[in-house]
Amino acid sequence: MKNVVLVGFMGTGKTTVGAALSKALGIVQKDLDEVIVEKEGCSIPTLFAERGEAYFRDAESKYLDELLDAGPQILTTGGGVVLRQRNVSAMLQKGTVVALFASEEELIKRLENDTGRPLLAGGVAERVRTLLKERAGAYDFAPIQIDTTEKELQAIVAEITSRLTESGENGED
Numbered sequence: 001m002k003n004v005v006l007v008g009f010m011g012t013g014k015t016t017v018g019a020a021l022s023k024a025l026g027i028v029q030k031d032l033d034e035v036i037v038e039k040e041g042c043s044i045p046t047l048f049a050e051r052g053e054a055y056f057r058d059a060e061s062k063y064l065d066e067l068l069d070a071g072p073q074i075l076t077t078g079g080g081v082v083l084r085q086r087n088v089s090a091m092l093q094k095g096t097v098v099a100l101f102a103s104e105e106e107l108i109k110r111l112e113n114d115t116g117r118p119l120l121a122g123g124v125a126e127r128v129r130t131l132l133k134e135r136a137g138a139y140d141f142a143p144i145q146i147d148t149t150e151k152e153l154q155a156i157v158a159e160i161t162s163r164l165t166e167s168g169e170n171g172e173d
């Protein structure tokens with residue numbers, strides 16, 4: 001049994017799907033953003049505002065390494081974890097990486113009232129469009145890719161568990 005690591009753009013449902021997958025598989029879920037908030041003692045918007053994005057990215061890499069070594073567990077990451085190649089290499093080495101996707105329209109619908117993601121401040125729709133272009137291809141390294149657009153949570157969980165079984169990487173060992 002390896003770690004199962006969920007990656008994907010903001011709003012693809014990593015945190016939500018990870019919690020449901022955790023129940024379905026009976027494996028603990030850790031959410032990298034939640035661990036950062038707990039360890040740093042402040043919210044993500046406050047961390048970005050007071051310490052800056054570079055500080056957040058350093059914390060993200062540090063706790064990613066710790067969590068990957070603490071498994072096997074379900075690790076749900078933040079959308080920007082793929083911005084550092086060393087994070088991508090660590091996730092591929094120490095887990096089975098599953099990338100979630102959703103259409104631009106669906107992402108905007110899911111995120112339009114969000115206030116907890118500093119990179120979307122100042123206009124969610126425009127920021128989502130810009131960042132989707134900047135990050136085009138950034139999640140394609142994952143061996144398992146799941147489109148969540150207009151799908152119910154349980155259908156997504158079923159698709160992931162079946163793909164994990166097919167991959168043979170997360171069977172009993």
Ligand SMILES: Nc1ncnc2c1ncn2[C@@H]1O[C@H](COP(=O)(O)OP(=O)(O)O)[C@@H](O)[C@H]1O
Pocket residue numbers: 008009010011012013014015016017110111148150151152153156
């Ligand atoms: N399959 C889905 N269909 C509709 N809404 C969803 C789905 N998955 C997640 N959401 C909603 O989208 C928002 C973002 O989900 P979240 O799990 O926080 O995404 P991420 O961790 O990838 O940023 C939440 O309001 C969540 O309830």
Ligand SMILES: O=C(O)C1=C[C@@H](OP(=O)(O)O)[C@@H](O)[C@H](O)C1
Pocket residue numbers: 008009010011014015033044077078079080081116117118119
């Ligand atoms: O894409 C990003 O750079 C970010 C995604 C967020 O996590 P979610 O993908 O869970 O929203 C969070 O880590 C932070 O706001 C930065």
Ligand SMILES: [Mg+2]
Pocket residue numbers: 014015016033076077078
């Ligand atoms: Mg999340």
